[in-house]
Amino acid sequence: MNAIIKKTFRRNNALTKLRSFLDANEPGLVRVLYRLWDSQKKEITYKEIRAAILSGDLDADYIEQWREEYAAFVMEYLYPEWVKAMDEAAAEFKTRYKGYIFNPMADGIAEWTRNRAAAFITEVTDTQMEGLRAVINRAVQLDGLGADNLAHVIRPMIGLTRDQSLANMRYYENAIESGMKEVRAQEQAIKYAERQHRYRAYNIARTELSFAYNQGSYQGVKQAQEQGYMTHPVKVWCTADDERVCPVCGALDGMKIGIDDDFPFRTKLQDPGIRRTPPAHPSCRCAVYYEEEVTKSVS
Numbered sequence: 278m279n280a281i282i283k284k285t286f287r288r289n290n291a292l293t294k295l296r297s298f299l300d301a302n303e304p305g306l307v308r309v310l311y312r313l314w315d316s317q318k319k320e321i322t323y324k325e326i327r328a329a330i331l332s333g334d335l336d337a338d339y340i341e342q343w344r345e346e347y348a349a350f351v352m353e354y355l356y357p358e359w360v361k362a363m364d365e366a367a368a369e370f371k372t373r374y375k376g377y378i379f380n381p382m383a384d385g386i387a388e389w390t391r392n393r394a395a396a397f398i399t400e401v402t403d404t405q406m407e408g409l410r411a412v413i414n415r416a417v418q419l420d421g422l423g424a425d426n427l428a429h430v431i432r433p434m435i436g437l438t439r440d441q442s443l444a445n446m447r448y449y450e451n452a453i454e455s456g457m458k459e460v461r462a463q464e465q466a467i468k469y470a471e472r473q474h475r476y477r478a479y480n481i482a483r484t485e486l487s488f489a490y491n492q493g494s495y496q497g498v499k500q501a502q503e504q505g506y507m508t509h510p511v512k513v514w515c516t517a518d519d520e521r522v523c524p525v526c527g528a529l530d531g532m533k534i535g536i537d538d539d540f541p542f543r544t545k546l547q548d549p550g551i552r553r554t555p556p557a558h559p560s561c562r563c564a565v566y567y568e569e570e571v572t573k574s575v576s
C-alpha cells in the first residue's frame with residue numbers, strides 16, 4: 278500500500294471506530310442524566326427558590342448533595358461505560374498483535390480513572406450550581422415578575438450551565454415583554470429547558486466517552502510497548518470531518534508526535550496528561566492513531 282493511502286485508511290478507520298462507539302453508547306448515558314436531573318429538580322422546592330429570590334441568596338446548599346449524586350452516577354453508570362470504551366479502543370491491538378493482552382486494571386488506567394472521576398464530579402456540580410445562582414441573582418433584579426412565577430421558571434433549569442440558564446431566563450423575559458401570558462411563557466421556557474438539557478446531556482456523554490476511548494488506545498499502546506510489540510510508537514491526530522473548521526482541532530489534523538508528548542491545544546481542564554489525547558474541547562470527536570515510527574535509513 279502506498280504511504281498516502283495507508284495514512285488515509287488509518288485516519289478514517291480511527292475516526293469511524295470512535296464515531297460508531299459514541300453513536301452506540303451516548304444515548305444510554307443521556308437517558309440516565311435526564312433521570313438524574315429530573316430527580317434533582319424535585320429535590321428543590323418552589324418555596325426554597327422563592328425564598329432565595331426574596332433573600333437574594335440560596336439558603337439550602339445543594340452542592341454536597343449534588344456531588345454525592347454525581348459520584349453515584351460515576352460509579353454506577355459512567356465508570357462501566359469508560360471501561361467498555363477502553364476495551365473497545367484497545368481491541369485493535371489484539372487484532373494487530375498475536376498474544377497481546379490488554380489489562381484494564383493497569384496502574385495507568387486506574388490513575389486516569391481516579392483523576393477523571395474526581396474532576397468530573399467537581400466540574401458538573403460547580404457548573405450547575407453557578408447556573409442556579411446566576412438565575413436567582415437575575416430573578417432578584419426582576420421583582421416586577423413575581424418571585425412565585427420566577428420560581429416556576431427557574432426550577433426546570435436545574436442541571437443547566439450558567440450560560441444556558443441565563444439564556445433561558447432571557448427567553449422568558451422576552452416572551453413576557455412581547456406580551457405573552459405568564460402561563461404560556463412558562464410552558465415555552467420549560468420546553469426550551471428540555472432542549473438545553475438534551476444538549477448538555479449529549480455534550481457530557483460524548484466528551485466523557487471520548488476521553489475514555491482515547492485513553493484506552495493510549496494505554497493500549499503503552500501496554501503494547503511494555504509487552505514488546507512496539508518499539509518507537511508515535512501518534513497522529515485525526516480531526517473529525519465536521520471539525521475541520523474548528524479553530525482548535527482544524528490545525529491539529531495529521532500532526533504526528535511521540536506518544537507521551539502533548540498536542541498543542543488550549544484547554545481549561547487541569548487533568549494530568551489532558552493534552553496527550555483528544556478530546557480537545559467538549560463534544561470533540563477527534564481521534565488518534567498509533568503507528569511504529571519508520572526511520573529512513575541514510576545509505
Ligand SMILES: [Zn+2]
Binds near residue numbers: 517523
Ligand atoms: Zn476535535
